Amino acid sequence: MTTSLQELLAGWITGQRWFAGKGRAIDDLAVDTLTELDPGDPALVHALVSVRQGERSTQYQIPLGLRAQVPDRLKHVLIGSCDWQGRRMCAYDAAHDASLTSRLLNGMDSELRVRPLGFHRVPGTSIDTSQRSLVLTAEQSNTSLVYGDMYILKLFRQITPGLNPELEVITALAGAGSAHVARPYGWIETELDGEATTLAIMQEYLSNANEGWTMALTSVRDLYATAQGMPAEDAGGDFAAEAFRLGTATAEVHAELAGAFPTGVIEPPEIKRMTERFRRRLEKAVVEVPALAGHAHVAYEAFDRLADLDQEIPVQRVHGDYHLGQVMRTPADWVVLDFEGEPGQPLADRRALDSPLRDVAGMLRSFEYAARHLLAGHPRAGSLERRAQEWAARNRAAFLAGYSEAGGGIRGHDAVFLRALELTKAVYEVVYEARNRPSWLPIPLSAFS
Structure with missing residues (x-):
């Protein structure tokens, strides 16, 4: 009995790293479009398929290669054998076929x-x-x-x-x-x-660039290897100058976004509604992660201060998922990647106007992760905690200084809003780490100290 392409894809797709519905059974897979870009052997066919799991239907893109025989170099991406235009052909993921x-x-x-x-x-x-x-x-x-x-x-x-x-x-x-x-x-x-x-x-392709996260971790490792009494600025691989330049680049990108797209403001009534959403997320997080309960008052106090704001907050297009893994240092400057917005959110939400301080808060949280994630399971974690605090504080300050100097100043009510954004981001992180990496839970919990 001949296996159809549809059946092959249904059995194959669940094992792919990019498949979003892992852990749930597929109820149905439908082939929506098959577009032949190159005929013959090998053939290149572009496929769009819809996968239904319960009430959710997700569409995926698959570039398909089709050959009578698949060479050894492509066997690791083989999907299976099926009939194609009257011939028996082997289908595989064509992204791997140069x-x-x-x-x-x-x-x-x-x-x-x-x-x-x-x-x-x-x-x-x-x-x-x-x-x-x-x-x-x-x-x-x-x-x-x-x-x-x-x-x-x-x-x-x-x-x-x-x-x-x-x-x-x-x-x-x-x-x-x-x-x-x-x-x-x-x-x-x-x-x-x-x-x-x-x-x-x-x-x-930025072939001569270094990822911000990797650079930051190198700096943290260098600091941890130095004597306890040595100031962070004297340790090898100090990152503060780069954090300052990154802050400057971030402010410049925000200014460029404000110039290229519409801008607006959030009025005080909407600020209060936003604050209520922050509170509800915190309440749910405390129920799911009891370890957060003893720290929740810090966030509630920050949210109360935000709710009391009686000024407009400027909004514009922003990055939306900003952290050290989204920036690359080229020989000339910092370059920002992946303006897709937060994964999993509706497209309209990812294109919506937001405060540039949301990006700032994301980067500040990323500095905290860079400083502390190496401590998870580290035999000297207790003695290195002060060093982690020192590194994070030094680079946060440098980033904010660069951001302010380039025109992205944070004053008065901005600081209140930024603090609330940082803490609601940390609430999200608490839930994520409790579900996926319990040993990392102390990292977001440290935001509430």
């Missing part, structure tokens, strides 16, 4: 249209179609292909109808001459529910 992914480069360069897919090149750019791709393996929710040392193509696996915020933001900021985004080169889209929907984005 001989097929070159078609994506060619498509963007020539602005190919194979309905319902559209390939686009950013005006004023040219694409070197000779580059061969390699899949990055670190990502969880998407698949990224690096072409030589020139381009990185982010292939969105979970598809939501509409324009992806990252494409919208990076094209606007690059067009305005921002030094803090990687240059965009092209994108792939389709139409879903009557909306142009982003499937993939290609940008400059």
Whole structure:
């Protein structure tokens, strides 16, 4: 009996890192579209499939390769054997086949249209179609292909109808001459529910850059290795100068976003409603994580101060999921990545106006994680806690100083709002760590001291 492509995909998709419905049975998988981009052997076929699990239906993007025989180098991404156009063919994940992914480069360069897919090149750019791709393996929710040392193509696996915020933001900021985004080169889209929907984005690959999180951890390790009495500024690998530059870059990006997109304000009544949402999240978190109960008064007091604000709060487009893993240090400056917004949130929410202080709060929490996460299970955790506090305080202050100097000042009611945003972020972290990494629970709990 011949296995259909639909049946193959239903058995294969649950084992993929980017599959969002792990741990729940699939009720149904439907193949929504199959678009042939390259015929023959090997063939390249673009698939959109919908997976139903209970009341939730999620759409996924799968580039399919089809060959009569799969070479050894591709057997680790084999899906299975099925009938295709009257022939018995082996289906596999084509993202790992450089001989097929070159078609994506060619498509963007020539602005190919194979309905319902559209390939686009950013005006004023040219694409070197000779580059061969390699899949990055670190990502969880998407698949990224690096072409030589020139381009990185982010292939969105979970598809939501509409324009992806990252494409919208990076094209606007690059067009305005921002030094803090990687240059965009092209994108792939389709139409879903009557909306142009982003499937993939290609940008400059920052081959000579270092990730902010990695740089920060190196600094923390260096500090932990020094004598207890040595000030953090005298330890090798001090990060404060980079934290200051990162604060400056963050303020500049916020100013660029405010110039490229609409802005607005939150009135005091909405601030009070927001505060109530913060309180309800805290109440639920205390029920789920009893260890938070003894610290909750700190957050309640901060939320009370926020509710008492009688001034408007400016809002604009923001990053939305800002932390040290979202920034890269190039030889010239800091570059900000992944303007998708918070994963799992509706597209409209990720594109909504918000306070730039939400990004600031996210980065401040990231400094706390960088300082403390190495202490989980560390035999000298108790004696190193003071060093962790010192590192976090020094780099938080440097970041805020850089942010303020570049025009992102935090004054009066701004500080009240920032404190509330930090603590509601820490409440989220408490629940996350209790569910997933209990040994890390002391990190977010330290925010309430």
